[in-house]
Amino acid sequence: MDLGLKGRVAVVTAASQGLGRAVATAFAAEGARLAISSRSEAAVGELARKLEREYGAEVLAMACDLRDAAAIERFFRAAGERYGRIDALFTNAGGPQPGGFDELSDADWQAAFELNLLSVVRSLRAARPWLEKSDAPAVVNDVSTSVKQPIEGLTLSNVLRAGVVTLTKSLSLEWAPRIRVNAIAPGRIATERVAQLDRDRAVRLGSTPEAVAAEHIRNIPLGRYGQPEELARVAVFLASPAASYVNGQFVFVDGGLVHAL
Numbered sequence: 652m653d654l655g656l657k658g659r660v661a662v663v664t665a666a667s668q669g670l671g672r673a674v675a676t677a678f679a680a681e682g683a684r685l686a687i688s689s690r691s692e693a694a695v696g697e698l699a700r701k702l703e704r705e706y707g708a709e710v711l712a713m714a715c716d717l718r719d720a721a722a723i724e725r726f727f728r729a730a731g732e733r734y735g736r737i738d739a740l741f742t743n744a745g746g747p748q749p750g751g752f753d754e755l756s757d758a759d760w761q762a763a764f765e766l767n768l769l770s771v772v773r774s775l776r777a778a779r780p781w782l783e784k785s786d787a788p789a790v791v792n793d794v795s796t797s798v799k800q801p802i803e804g805l806t807l808s809n810v811l812r813a814g815v816v817t818l819t820k821s822l823s824l825e826w827a828p829r830i831r832v833n834a835i836a837p838g839r840i841a842t843e844r845v846a847q848l849d850r851d852r853a854v855r856l857g858s859t860p861e862a863v864a865a866e867h868i869r870n871i872p873l874g875r876y877g878q879p880e881e882l883a884r885v886a887v888f889l890a891s892p893a894a895s896y897v898n899g900q901f902v903f904v905d906g907g908l909v910h911a912l
């Protein structure tokens with residue numbers, strides 16, 4: 652299937668590693684032109700050179716701390732001015748601090764709100780005028796399976812992702828029929844974030860990261876963690892013209908982890 656992404660303009664935030672990096676790479680492999688960012692200009696610069704070398708992709712790489720409203724504005728303005736439009740946007744950020752309700756302070760809640768919900772609001776607002784210049788614009792917001800089934804010990808993620816899916820559904824109505832807006836929900840995809848969560852839980856339980864991973868895997872029907880590329884292929888499809896009639900959906904890429912209908 653041709654996803655129709657050749658020459659189209661894709662923007663990926665938090666792209667230096669993990670899911671964002673895999674999504675940026677998948678866009679480049681499909682022939683898209685890219686704007687990528689993370690807090691580290693060196694890290695996204697390194698990815699840009701790799702994508703240029705391996706796929707001949709044109710890539711704008713910039714530092715953008717998603718907790719900083721002005722930095723978000725700057726990044727989207729630079730992407731829009733460079734390419735004249737944005738066709739596909741993958742919103743993504745670092746994960747919030749782990750912990751249960753009793754461990755979290757107001758400052759923790761505020762920080763997670765800014766990183767995981769307000770950053771999406773600001774990114775979408777800054778991208779909107781450039782998305783409007785595309786003939787088939789689409790947004791994919793990265794959330795989590797916690798929107799369907801809260802994850803023990805990740806209270807901030809559980810609450811804030813729910814805000815992002817509600818925003819996704821709201822915009823799929825408000826911005827229709829011009830801009831499609833969907834969300835993607837990773838289950839347990841093998842990235843540094845998940846490895847860190849497994850290490851943290853192992854410390855809490857006096858266990859090992861391997862034992863913690865094995866406990867998670869027992870609940871995953873496909874019997875393993877996912878790979879970032881497996882998430883990226885679905886995200887890029889949703890953001891592509893090939894998904895032209897998909898709007899307001901939350902697609903789970905979780906190996907069947909969530910058992911709810």
Ligand SMILES: NC(=O)c1ccc[n+]([C@@H]2O[C@H](COP(=O)([O-])OP(=O)(O)OC[C@H]3O[C@@H](n4cnc5c(N)ncnc54)[C@H](OP(=O)(O)O)[C@@H]3O)[C@@H](O)[C@H]2O)c1
Pocket residue numbers: 664665666667668669670671672688689690691694715716717718743744745746747766793794795796808836837838839840841842843844845
């Ligand atoms: N992996 C999974 O299975 C999974 C499941 C559910 C939800 N998620 C969520 O999906 C998101 C990505 O997860 P991941 O596994 O790819 O995490 P990761 O491997 O830890 O990567 C996080 C990315 O976010 C960037 N980042 C962190 N703080 C940032 C900030 N303030 N501004 C801009 N960029 C920032 C990091 O780059 P720099 O350090 O260069 O800034 C890095 O590129 C997270 O929100 C995570 O909670 C992941």
